[in-house]
Amino acid sequence: MYRTNVLCCAGTGCTASNSQQIYDNFNEALKKYGLEDEVKVIKTGCFGLCQKGPIVAVYPDKVFYNHVTPEDVEKIVSEHLYKGRVVKELEMTDEDLLTKETIYDIDKIKFYEKQQRIALRNCGKINPEDIYEYIAVDGYEALGKVLTSMTPQEVIDVMKASGLRGRGGAGFPTGVKWQFEKDQPGDEKYVICNADEGDPGAFMDRSILEGDPNAIIEGMAIMAYAVGAHLGYIYIRAEYPIAVNRLRIAINQARELGLLGKNIFGTGFDFDIDVRLGAGAFVCGEETALIASIEGKRGMPNPKPPFPAVAGVWGKPTSINNVETIANVPQILLKGAEWYSSIGTEKSKGTKVFALGGKIKNTGLVEVPMGTTLREIIYEIGGGCPNNKEFKAVQTGGPSGGCLTEKELDTPIDYDNLIKAGSMMGSGGMIVLDEDNCMVDVARFYMEFIVDESCGKCTPCRVGTKRLLEMLTKITKGEGTLEMLDEMEQLCYEIRNTALCGLGQTAPNPILSTLSHFRDEYIAHIVDKKCPAGVCKDLLTYSIDPDKCKKCSMCARGCPVQAISGVPGKEPYVIDTTKCIKCGACMSACRFGAVTRG
């Protein structure tokens, strides 16, 4: 019987900073101290605090260590686990994360206070490679209940009443989708879990799969029972090796226990899952392209209708749902539609997971009830912009979404409010921008991504997005005209209305939203030939204010191209703008603020 559990984060973030070695070192050190029968080390999924990683949590003491290195492990074992003395210097002490800085207790972490974890409920709590731990926290209970006591229609009715909407971006009601498929004739039907997650900056789905793969298996089994399918596909990008591996382990364990396969729970229901790896193209997350890819064809979208619910994979009825959507399903069936629909706003029920990134102190993964405001997420959970920089905007919805400004910070987040405010929920990427971000450059970044990812099947997207990118590039170089802004806007609407799939239809959003909120920044680039944030290199000139220059020569010594000349102690330094490559080194080198950028 173990007296203590040490939970080592084995999510992608912490694995990248060597948490596997930490895990191994723990096992070794425990042996050395003769504690291997008293203390158990467990690998778990992402805690959501990746920036503080690698994370190690000790239960039942509820002590949270951050930035742990493999070398720290012996100290934790000899001091904390052997002698009971918490290793203070490794404890999380960040005032932004803790409510009271002297109480070190996982439950007191501010970061989690505003959160409500449903989809992420087991991430960082259980060992994802041990199906028994999932079972211990009520795993597969919902499936058992559904198979033994509910009809497929009853399951769908619960889903409809719960108000759950798709978390993959479009927000379609999940129960309604299942009903479409169930109502189709025929015995050969399929379900698909969309784990493509192509939005740059999003990693919610990866974390769920890494931290709680059994929840996806259970959710898919319930989905299959409801719609009448017997085979499910998980379509996941090959760039997620840890998630793929954990899924495979979980599927094998579920098969061994008879939770997948024939005659599940002795009810005669058969279901199994096949994992399909994608090459990581953004467009393959679009459902019709994804289905083509599963069938071994090139991943290109097809016109809808027919919708997948009518003719999906292999031409048969298919329901396709996002990872996070599916992760909510077992909880809804277990706790009931009433419980679920009591969380959130009128038209958006439940919680949403966001991947917080960009210019924010606590980057990481957060799950909040719908209706939480952007301000709560960015300031109360995220801790605001670091280095006292001024908040400028927050980008939601990735390449399909838009930017929201200070004015919208108090908007309760749900599907409809975000669209009204000119952005969208998307899959849950949330990137905070501060005064140092140029909005034209941000729009250009997303357009570049779209041009790379457009599959080329239809002209508006293939040609149109290229034209948009050309115009944006010209503007960032100071070669834009005011007419271009109208031209861009016009083209945006055309692409939105004529592109074949969602990728093209939503591609103009980053431009449209920055144009509407930050038109003055575009104008500054075009008319004044200036980039107010100091990002667009072609519009920057560095110069030295001779009155402020103390003739110390620091700048000249740091310049990589010898563009600065002067005589130490005698003549103020000057920059030769024809040689200058705008690297900014002189500006950071000068301790007297004599170098200016404009």
Add this chain to the structure above:
Amino acid sequence: MKSLEDLKKMREEALKRVEMREGDKDYRVVVGMATCGIAAGARPVLNRLVEETAEKSYNCTITQTGCIGMCVYEPIVEVYGKDGEHTTYVHVNPEKASEILAEHIGKGHVIDEYTVNAVQNQGV
């Protein structure tokens, strides 16, 4: 696994693996485990507490702490109740540990004669 019944059995078995990560217990039992405590025999006390709590499902978590500063009284076991009330047992051995669990955690009766106050008064 062929039935809900099987799942339930499996869960009860599996629960022991994760139970200590669930917070809310009525009591928190803390063993002093610094060098002095270990030398005085705190480790067998700790092991006994852990084993019996698991076996008899007492409503408490068992944790350890460093030096409490009363080295002459080690091994020391402190019991914290939900309302913050707090009892310090001293010179605990595995047998006394079992009694403390059965009486204090199990029935809510403090064993006065093992507490630090009783022992201190005796000394006077």
